[in-house]
Amino acid sequence: xxxxxxxxxxxxxxxxxxxxxxxxxxxxxxxxxxxxxxxxxxxxxxxxxxxxxxxxxxxxxxxxxxxxxxxxxxxxxxxxxxxxxxxxxxxxxxxxxxxxxxxxxxxxxxxxx
Ligand SMILES: Nc1nc2c(ncn2[C@@H]2O[C@H](COP(=O)(O)OP(=O)(O)OP(=O)(O)O)[C@@H](O)[C@H]2O)c(=O)[nH]1
Numbered sequence: 572x573x574x575x576x577x578x579x580x581x582x583x584x585x586x587x588x589x590x591x592x593x594x595x596x597x598x599x600x601x602x603x604x605x606x607x608x609x610x611x612x613x614x615x616x617x618x619x620x621x622x623x624x625x626x627x628x629x630x631x632x633x634x635x636x637x638x639x640x641x642x643x644x645x646x647x648x649x650x651x652x653x654x655x656x657x658x659x660x661x662x663x664x665x666x667x668x669x670x671x672x673x674x675x676x677x678x679x680x681x682x683x684x
Contacts, residue, residue, distance in 0.1 A: 574627070575629070576627040576628065576629035577627045577628065578627075578629070580628065580629070580631065581631045581652050581653050581654075582631070582632045582633065582655070583632075583633045583635065583649065583654070584596065584634050584635060584655075585637075585645075585655060585676075586637055586657055586659055586673060587660075587665075587666040589608055592611070592635070593609075593611055596617055596632055596634050599619065599632070600632075601617075610637075611641075613635075613636055613644040614633055614634065614635050614641075616632060617631075617632055617634070618631045633648050635648065646676070649677050655677060
């Protein structure tokens with residue numbers, strides 16, 4: 572059976588609830604947009620395989636819930652990611668200010684592992 576990919580990247584999306592994490596991901600993997608906001612429960616993921624320099628690169632993107640109540644679940648994924656996409660809503664200044672809090676949460680988990 573042909574190999575499905577040559578390289579796998581695991582990425583994680585973090586940011587406040589409602590900033591558009593799920594929407595960005597759907598747009599990237601399915602070229603689709605949903606106008607209603609259905610909050611992610613815990614963690615969800617989608618994949619996309621891209622061809623780069625003759626290599627099949629599979630990107631596995633983990634979409635986390637922005638709501639505080641899911642923090643215990645979402646933190647479990649901080650360690651496993653090779654890259655993190657911090658998302659804010661350009662029309663919501665506090666969601667931008669909170670980016671430093673999200674970065675701090677990641678540092679807390681990754682520095683003390
Ligand atoms: N106008 C506009 N609305 C957007 C855009 N991106 C997302 N939205 C809307 O913003 C709302 C929230 O989007 P989601 O992608 O569900 O947000 P989220 O960050 O995944 O939220 P949680 O799962 O609760 O953490 C939805 O109603 C989307 O339709 C955008 O670029 N422009």
